Amino acid sequence: MIKPRTMPGVMELLPRDQIAFQRVLDTIRRNYERFGFLPVETPVMELSDVLLTKTGGETERQVYFVQSTGALEKGGEGVPELALRFDLTVPLARYVAEHEHDLAFPFRRYQMQRVYRGERAQRGRFREFYQCDIDVIGKDSLSVRFDAEMPAAIHAVFSELDIGPFTIQLNNRKLMRGFFQSLGIEDAGFQMDVLREVDKLDKRGVDAVRETLVGEPFGLDASVVQMLLDFVAVRSTGYDDAFARLDRLTGSNAALDAGVAELREVLTRVRQFGVPESDCILNFSIARGLDYYTGTVYETTLDDHPQIGSICSGGRYDDLAGQYTKSKLPGVGISIGVTRLFWQLKEAGLIDTAESSVEALVALMDDEGLSHTLDIARRLRAAGINTEAQMEPKKLAKQFQYADRAGIRFVVLAGSDEVARGAVTVKDLKRGEQFEVAREELAGSLKVELEQWRATQGR
């Protein structure tokens, strides 16, 4: 006998949690489609030479390689031919380069699939997790206006997910670079080292970080460090405040001015997309991997749960697929790591176990009633109501108990009395009510109930 178990670092859910998770995925997908993004799915495996083109340190160490039985038996010299994707960006780059001549640009795609990382097993860290990405890819160029679509789409997603107040935070890599230059810090590598220290503000506190930056090997002037700390402390409080803060930054150098102009354009369009100003701010501390992003960068946090960190991040990049094609493909994108998010929302009590996807149980009291049970189930299903039919008679109390525990709202009964009258009895476990209705009218009446309830829940 083998002990049934999964590997560590995967999230496997019981059905009612799976229903809740599926609703999160559905909401994300619905909103991505609403913003005009097109679906793409790629194979979970990529050829290793295609996947691992970058000289990746950490990332490559965490890759899962794949070998068929045959390949394994032949014995492996070198890197196996296949590997599991570790994000959706490299597969997107490969996809766009491969299908370049069949795609219309700007190419707007969403992709919601699982990715794999050989992480050290640890609570809340996942080796298999869903990413839900949107990207817009331009050919040769892509207007900065598209950077405004990311906050707009993300705002729609998180509003509908209804997980409490959140803030979409913007920064711009050119603005950061320009600001560093204005402080006399020109070297990009040194900028990155300094930013890494600044990133520890939350963990180490301002005094410790200040001490590090004035000490060796950084050796920055205390006044420079103070300007830096003031800069990264900037949070705007509304669109007008954001524009005013950007105005005050201009004139020092070209990179800074370019960053200011981009952020101004993005905020102007985000506002025109109707994102409330309380939900989208400037945060000059956001850096997000200096090596990859080149313009706008995004993070999103839950106001009441800052400890969760960013629940949705991304940014603008200059060239998506330089390793696969000579075409220049600039883009902007954002990603929700929804497995981790779901897990954290559940931990924080922000997501409940869902009601069942089953809306009605047709009860069965005795074998003679089976034909009626099946007929009633047929009618409900034909009307689009998710219905389970009780196939074997049980005590009615047990059937109610089952429906209650399973999160099924309606129990429909057709005893011989009801059958004789052409009626059914409906027990509404949500309202705690019971009513009788003609069998012909049952589906219609339950549909009305369900639609009314969905309307009051804002679904």
Next chain:
Amino acid sequence: MIKPRTMPGVMELLPRDQIAFQRVLDTIRRNYERFGFLPVETPVMELSDVLLTKTGGETERQVYFVQSTGALEKGGEGVPELALRFDLTVPLARYVAEHEHDLAFPFRRYQMQRVYRGERAQRGRFREFYQCDIDVIGKDSLSVRFDAEMPAAIHAVFSELDIGPFTIQLNNRKLMRGFFQSLGIEDAGFQMDVLREVDKLDKRGVDAVRETLVGEPFGLDASVVQMLLDFVAVRSTGYDDAFARLDRLTGSNAALDAGVAELREVLTRVRQFGVPESDCILNFSIARGLDYYTGTVYETTLDDHPQIGSICSGGRYDDLAGQYTKSKLPGVGISIGVTRLFWQLKEAGLIDTAESSVEALVALMDDEGLSHTLDIARRLRAAGINTEAQMEPKKLAKQFQYADRAGIRFVVLAGSDEVARGAVTVKDLKRGEQFEVAREELAGSLKVELEQWRATQGR
């Protein structure tokens, strides 16, 4: 520069085909949920000792094993710790055994995920493909009545997929065993050998199969072979005909009678579920792996495309998870291999490239109009209409051409004239019509159009 490409044997689609594929998945899921099945997802990787408990010949040879960079560097003696699932049945068995005490039985689950097989690369054979399974698992026992839910659910799926007439075909393993016994063929292994030959009827023709069975090593009497060939040629033409054929079979031995009783019960309930009698027949030639199924077995074929073979198969099994738990878990299930099905339907011209998931494009003629374009897009999206906003001005003809090629139905224009009047112009590319509507009323009027169209398309 690396050539962007995927491994052989995977199906990667352009966006409009992906939309069509997604609609197939959505239809399957919607119908599975309508029949009261609950969603389950399992990790793509299982521990090898959990996955490979059976001494599998072919199946095990086709497994993909997974190793993290770390495990690979350590060097592999023996079987790697992880492997990709090759079906959804073994993960279901593991899931049910692992979560047995948290599940309500009969446990009704659906699962729609990709599975992996190291198949030889060949046109129309996939190494990665979606399976869409439903199963009902009982604890200790499971009424044969549940076997009637599979045809009912599958009938709903394929009716809604609208891929032409199809026939769900039923047989029963007990009935087959009993029939063989009535011919004096008692040995189960010998029965299996004979069935394998009978399975070649389509390919080899009746005379060649007859010759094989009367010859060595089979050595069956010509009269026995004739009875066998008559038996496997049985196709019922309606419920009454099916019951009559079953009646004629009874009385020879216990296994045969048990099979007849089960099929009778299943057909009775399938009929009560409202499955039309033209769509569900007896076919005594269906065997489906003698070693696994123990009662009802199912295949489904497209009437106009018999060469595609079975598009949905399954059956009843005695014990799902004997390798993981002492509990006896009988079940019944059915599976749609939707990647292959989609590919074949496309090859046969039964599935078109979908229209875009984007329903409206808001055009942009000049930069001054951008705030209006974004405002109109916001209103449409808020009303639930999938909308792309043109972010950079282009010639109007190009924007129409883009929408037309992309399969977007509505192009919405707000030039300065329209803006002054508080109106927009809508070009309906499907109807080839153009009309003007107040900006306030745009979303409502497009929703009506879209819903009417969906209603006429039966969506």
